[in-house]
Amino acid sequence: MxxxxxxGLITILxxxxxxxxxxxxxLAGPLKTKPGKPRPFRRARDVTRPGPGGVWATRASxxxxxTSPVRRLCAFKMQRKLVCFPLSPAVRVKLVAxxxxxxxxxxxxxxxxxxxxxxxxxxxALETLQIVRRECLADKPRCAGTSVTVKKCxxxxxxxxxxxxxxIITFCSALDNILGGGIPLMKTTEVCGVPGVGKTQLxxxxxxxxxxxxxxxxxxxxxxxxDTEGSFMVDRVATLATACIQHLLxxxxxxxxxAELAQKHQKALEDFTLENILSHIYYFxxxxxxxxxxxxxxxxxxxSDHSKVQLVIIDGIASPFRHDFDDLSLRMRLxxxxxxxxxxxxxxxxxxxILTNQMTTKIDKSQALLVPALGESWGHAATIRLIFHWEQxxxxxxxxxxxxxxxxxxxxxxxxxxxxxxxxxxxSSQAGASLNFRKRSREQEEEC
Amino acid sequence: xxxxxxxxxxxxxxxxxxxLKGRRIKTVADLAAANLEExxxxxxxxxxxxxxxxxxxxxxxxxxPLNGADLYEELKTSTAILSTGIGSLDKLLDAGLYTGEVxxxxxxxxxxxxxxxxxxxxxxxxxxxxNVLYVDSNGGMTASRLLQLLQARTQDEEKQAxxxxxxxxxxxxxxxxMLDMLQDLRGAxxxxxxxSSGAVKVVIVDSVTAVVAPLLGGQQREGLALMMQLARExxxxxxxxxxxxxxxxxxxxDRDGRRFKxxxxxxxxxxxxxxxxxxxxxxxxxLGSSQRTVCxxxxxxxxxxxxxxxxxxxxxxxxxxxxxxxxxx
Numbered sequence: 001m002x003x004x005x006x007x008g009l010i011t012i013l014x015x016x017x018x019x020x021x022x023x024x025x026x027l028a029g030p031l032k033t034k035p036g037k038p039r040p041f042r043r044a045r046d047v048t049r050p051g052p053g054g055v056w057a058t059r060a061s062x063x064x065x066x067t068s069p070v071r072r073l074c075a076f077k078m079q080r081k082l083v084c085f086p087l088s089p090a091v092r093v094k095l096v097a098x099x100x101x102x103x104x105x106x107x108x109x110x111x112x113x114x115x116x117x118x119x120x121x122x123x124x125a126l127e128t129l130q131i132v133r134r135e136c137l138a139d140k141p142r143c144a145g146t147s148v149t150v151k152k153c154x155x156x157x158x159x160x161x162x163x164x165x166x167x168i169i170t171f172c173s174a175l176d177n178i179l180g181g182g183i184p185l186m187k188t189t190e191v192c193g194v195p196g197v198g199k200t201q202l203x204x205x206x207x208x209x210x211x212x213x214x215x216x217x218x219x220x221x222x223x224x225x226x227d228t229e230g231s232f233m234v235d236r237v238a239t240l241a242t243a244c245i246q247h248l249l250x251x252x253x254x255x256x257x258x259a260e261l262a263q264k265h266q267k268a269l270e271d272f273t274l275e276n277i278l279s280h281i282y283y284f285x286x287x288x289x290x291x292x293x294x295x296x297x298x299x300x301x302x303x304s305d306h307s308k309v310q311l312v313i314i315d316g317i318a319s320p321f322r323h324d325f326d327d328l329s330l331r332m333r334l335x336x337x338x339x340x341x342x343x344x345x346x347x348x349x350x351x352x353x354i355l356t357n358q359m360t361t362k363i364d365k366s367q368a369l370l371v372p373a374l375g376e377s378w379g380h381a382a383t384i385r386l387i388f389h390w391e392q393x394x395x396x397x398x399x400x401x402x403x404x405x406x407x408x409x410x411x412x413x414x415x416x417x418x419x420x421x422x423x424x425x426x427x428s429s430q431a432g433a434s435l436n437f438r439k440r441s442r443e444q445e446e447e448c
Numbered sequence: 449x450x451x452x453x454x455x456x457x458x459x460x461x462x463x464x465x466x467x468l469k470g471r472r473i474k475t476v477a478d479l480a481a482a483n484l485e486e487x488x489x490x491x492x493x494x495x496x497x498x499x500x501x502x503x504x505x506x507x508x509x510x511x512x513p514l515n516g517a518d519l520y521e522e523l524k525t526s527t528a529i530l531s532t533g534i535g536s537l538d539k540l541l542d543a544g545l546y547t548g549e550v551x552x553x554x555x556x557x558x559x560x561x562x563x564x565x566x567x568x569x570x571x572x573x574x575x576x577x578x579n580v581l582y583v584d585s586n587g588g589m590t591a592s593r594l595l596q597l598l599q600a601r602t603q604d605e606e607k608q609a610x611x612x613x614x615x616x617x618x619x620x621x622x623x624x625x626m627l628d629m630l631q632d633l634r635g636a637x638x639x640x641x642x643x644s645s646g647a648v649k650v651v652i653v654d655s656v657t658a659v660v661a662p663l664l665g666g667q668q669r670e671g672l673a674l675m676m677q678l679a680r681e682x683x684x685x686x687x688x689x690x691x692x693x694x695x696x697x698x699x700x701x702d703r704d705g706r707r708f709k710x711x712x713x714x715x716x717x718x719x720x721x722x723x724x725x726x727x728x729x730x731x732x733x734x735l736g737s738s739q740r741t742v743c744x745x746x747x748x749x750x751x752x753x754x755x756x757x758x759x760x761x762x763x764x765x766x767x768x769x770x771x772x773x774x775x776x777x
Contacts, residue, residue, distance in 0.1 A: 083677050084627045089670055099474040105451045152629075155569075155582075155615035159591035180592075187587045329665030337662035343587045344621035377661065377711065379557030380698045383587040401558035403566075404593035406738070406761060 082106070085131055094118045095128070103132050166219040168210050168311060168352055170202065171247075172421045174410035178399050179384070185219070185310065187403075188342050188353040190381070192372040193388030197395055198414050199356040200231045202388075203313045205419040206354060207281045208241050210311040213268035215261070216248055221310025221351070222280040224302070226295055229316035232283065241277040243417035248272065282306070289320035293334065296341055303349045310351045312342075318358040318373045332377055339381030355382060394422065450509075451475055457504045459497065467491040476505050523548070526690050530578070530650060533571025534763060536756035537564070540742055541722060542749045545692040547649065549748075550682055550719060554697040554710040555726030560740045560760040561696040562588035564726070565652045567763040568694060570597040574611040578649035581616045581633065583626065586658040589617055597763060616648070623659045623674050630681040637689050648691060653682070655696040657711045664712070672715060679719040695720065710745075722747045729757060738762075 080103045082092055098118045100106055106114065106129065115125035167182030176182045183189055183206060193199045207225055212218025225232060252265035282302075286292040292314070303309055317338075325331045346353045360373040372379065372387065379385070385401040398409040411422035451474060454462035471487055473479050479502055488495040531544040538544050545551055545568070555561045566589070569580045582589055594615065598608045620626035630651075637647060660678065663671030686693045697716075699708040710716075710723065717723075723746035729739040738761030744754045 080631060081677065083673050084624065084631070086624050099451050101450060101475075105453075108453065152581075152616050152618040154613050155573075155591050155594055155617055156609055156612035158589070158617050159595055159612060162591050333662055333665045336658070340585075340621050340658060340662055343585075346587065347619050347621065376556070376708075377657075377698055377700055380586070380655070380658065385557065403562050403588040404590040404596075407558070 082132075087128055087131060088124075091118075091120055091124055091128055094120055106132050165350075166214075166217075168206055168219060169212070169217065170205060170419055171209065171244075172410075172412045172419055174421055175397055175412055178397075178405060178408045178410055179402070180405050183311075183352050183354065184384070185350055185352045186346050187383040188339070188346055188355065188381070189384040189386065190355045190357055190372075191386045191388065192357040192359060194359050194370070194390070197388040197390060198412070198419065199388060200229075200315055201236075201414050202419050203315050203354060203356060204232070204237050205240055206311060207313060208237065208244050208277055208418075210352075211272070211277055211280055212244070212248070213272060215264040215268050216251060219310050220308075222282065222306060222308045223311040223313065224282045224284070224299070224309055226284045226286060226292070226312070226314045227316070228286050228292060228314070228320050230285070231315060234278070237281070238274060238278065239416065240418040241274050244277075245269075245272060245274065247417075280308075282309070286320065289325070289334070292317075292320050293338065296338060296345075299345060300348075303345070303351075307349075309349070311354065312345065312351055313354045313356075314342075315356050316358075317355045322358070322373060332375065335374060335378055336381065339378075343383070452479065457501070457508060459501050459504065464493065464501075467493065476509055480506060528649070528690070528692075530572055530576060530692055532564070532568045533575065534564070534567060534758055536758050537724075537742060540724060540744050540750070540754055540756050542747070545650065545694060546722075547690045547692045548686050549721045550686050550693045550695060551722045551724075552695050552697050552710070552720035553724055553726060554699055554745075555740075556699045556708065556728075559726040559728060560738075560758075561726060562654055563593075563760040563763055564758075565654045565694060565696060566590075566594055567597055568650065569615050569652060570594055570601070570611065572650050573614040574598055574601055574607065576649075577614070579614045579616065579647065580650045580652065581618065581648045583629065583651065583653045584617060584619050585621055585626065585653070586655055588654055589619075591617075600762075620659065623663065623678060626653075626659050627674075627678060627681060630678075630685060634681075634685060634689065637691075647689075650692045650694065651682075651685060653693070653695045655698065657696075657698040660712060660716075661698075675712065675716065679716065683719065699725075717746075720746070 081101060082095055082103070085103070087095075095106070095118055100118070109117070109129075111122060111125040111129055114120075114129065115122045118125070120128075165185050167176070167179070167184055169176055169182040170179075191199045191202060203225070207223040210219060210221045210223050212220065214220045248265075248269060252262065252269060255265065256262050284295055286295055296314075299312070317335075321331055321335060342353045342355070345351070357378075358373045359370050362369050362371045370389075372385075379401075382401075383403060384399070387398045387400050389396055389398065394411050395413060396409050396411050399405060399407055401407075413420055413422045450456070452460065452465050452468060454460060454465050456476075468474075468479065468487070468491070471482075471491060473482055473487070484495060484498045484502065487493070488498055526548070528547045529544045530547070531538055532541065541551070553561050553564055565582070569582055572578050572580050591612070594612065595608065598611055602608060618629055620629050633648065633651070640647065656678065660671065660675045663674055665671070682693050682695065685691050698711040700711045701707075702709055710725070722744075725743045725745050727741050727743065729737065729741050738759050740758055740760055742756050742758055744750060744752055746752060
């Protein structure tokens with residue numbers, strides 16, 4: 001079988017690969033030619049004549065013999081079924097009933113014709129066409145990258161990006177070490193623990209630490225704090241902020257001999273005041289899961305207005321979903337959707353997301369274990385999982401899940417100045433370890 | 449089969465389309481099923497023209513049968529087996545990942561699915577010098593861990609950089625983006641099909657449950673359709689373009705709540721041809737152990753139930769350089 005190829009050369013279709021174009025809409029695999037089979041032969045002028053929708057509506061766009069690579073790519077794209085687009089189910093059902101199966105069928109039709117044929121309103125028809133066209137247009141090579149396109153990069157570029165990215169330090173060097181430098185940006189971290197072990201303390205500490213200026217090794221960002229349990233105490237944050245400023249002053253004091261560095265430090269410390277720190281923590285209070293979902297849905301708009309935000313904390317993702325939720329499958333759906341939205345936010349806006357979770361008892365083979373709440377599938381939601389637990393009056397943090405770090409356990413403590421490394425174990429420091437802010441110290445707890 | 453439109457094939461003019469529409473024949477399938485004598489009479493069209501039209505449309509839209517011998521020859525020449533880089537896993541998978549098939553890795557949180565995927569990517573990019581596409585949907589792709597795995601294989605920085613350049617990373621956090629991207633890939637690969645170098649040989653989707661789980665459950669039925677559309681895309685990619693597809697899946701509890709099974713239900717269980725299950729080694733002792741058991745639960749070639757032990761701390765470095773440290777904390 002002989003056809004006229006794109007360069008005007010006669011090519012003989014014998015290779016499975018070129019037959020793939022022909023078979024792309026026959027849903028068959030690569031196949032051998034069958035000599036003598038009649039095929040519709042498209043003339044050159046049919047190929048080049050543009051239809052009503054521009055190059056997209058070219059009648060012969062299905063042919064493998066399209067003249068340009070872009071058109072061939074467009075021809076290929078056109079076989080996309082309508083189910084691949086985020087259309088509303090009602091509209092899609094009507095479209096399918098009217099006989100429209102793929103994107104190509106829709107793109108050739110004007111909105112008014114579409115609304116008449118299918119029986120939907122003009123606005124819906126227009127929206128449908130916009131969704132389908134935008135998706136298709138976004139894939140065209142010469143279009144500028146919109147937010148709809150999926151960006152691809154090589155692992156080398158990703159590595160360079162990771163090297164230049166900072167971490168949010170926690171002021172507990174052991175914890176920073178096991179995390180590989182601190183809380184990483186562009187990932188979601190989940191912190192689980194029994195009540196009183198220090199999850200909210202860590203969140204408040206990070207809300208202050210994210211604002212540390214770059215010359216001191218921080219990321220100089222702002223924080224969004226979404227509170228569902230009401231455990232955010234402003235006076236405690238003020239104490240933490242003051243302690244952080246003191247710490248930075250000490251560091252600056254230690255480097256007064258290096259003039260340039262000292263100047264940078266001075267300048268940074270002028271802006272790093274208590275008022276500034278508190279004003280850069282954006283606080284949202286959500287009482288129910290619907291409010292939480294709405295808040296997360298509105299976050300991208302908020303983040304585009306406040307581009308310096310580098311940390312989003314949701315303190316208490318478990319509590320709205322654990323009380324009066326009858327439909328467990330709905331809960332799982334909502335939680336998974338929330339997890340995907342959070343990782344998508346973390347990636348698009350280059351920030352870190354911290355979620356705190358509660359613990360629950362699981363009866364497994366006649367023994368009771370303490371496990372993170374919200375079920376098994378929630379365990380996959382966050383990229384990094386930290387579990388805080390008690391062991392004889394000492395707090396421990398365990399890294400349970402991480403893509404690049406090993407599992408390990410370290411001790412830590414909460415002092416009046418905030419989240420810090422554990423004091424060296426000595427009889428005198430027991431008093432320091434039991435100086436829990438606001439909560440009583442515990443006796444033996446089960447290890448999770 | 450698409451809508452009938454003027455110019456779909458020679459001989460199909462606008463007036464014929466309108467006349468047929470008047471008889472409620474809107475799609476090619478309708479025309480193929482219609483009684484042409486009746487249509488010719490009622491529409492006052494020539495019977496011969498209609499028959500010719502139908503023949504042309506069927507030739508354009510129908511599938512061609514292929515005989516078994518041709519299929520076998522073709523498979524023999526086009527299938528490749530790609531080693532994963534982990535000896536015991538290769539044993540389980542009957543020498544490695546087969547192109548043209550979808551392989552699934554299921555496991556609980558922290559069981560090592562992402563580590564195995566990263567190891568596969570590093571091995572294919574470095575030892576086999578092939579391109580890899582890594583689709584990340586839950587943030588597990590960390591390039592520094594990839595670099596660690598590569599550094600365990602070679603000290604030459606140029607080779608490391610070369611291997612990293614062959615791994616493409618795409619982030620797709622919801623199903624529509626993932627479908628877009630897989631279709632893009634199909635289109636791009638179909639175009640450059642003649643250039644065999646530069647073609648992607650392995651596509652790793654980590655994880656497919658993360659994008660599908662927000663759609664399943666509840667009252668809506670859309671989720672299942674989208675999941676099967678994704679399955680179709682992956683299978684077409686594997687089968688038609690000669691790519692080895694690796695997907696990761698989560699575990700959920702059985703209905704009686706006792707055992708764990710791979711997520712996404714029974715419909716998805718037919719999509720991958722090979723399934724392996726990762727689990728923490730029982731009795732491995734304390735936390736921090738990096739030993740995992742791998743169990744083969746579905747395979748077209750090996751008996752199921754085979755089990756091996758792998759160490760995710762030292763992936764792919766067992767026989768090469770044992771003195772290198774596993775990972776630094």
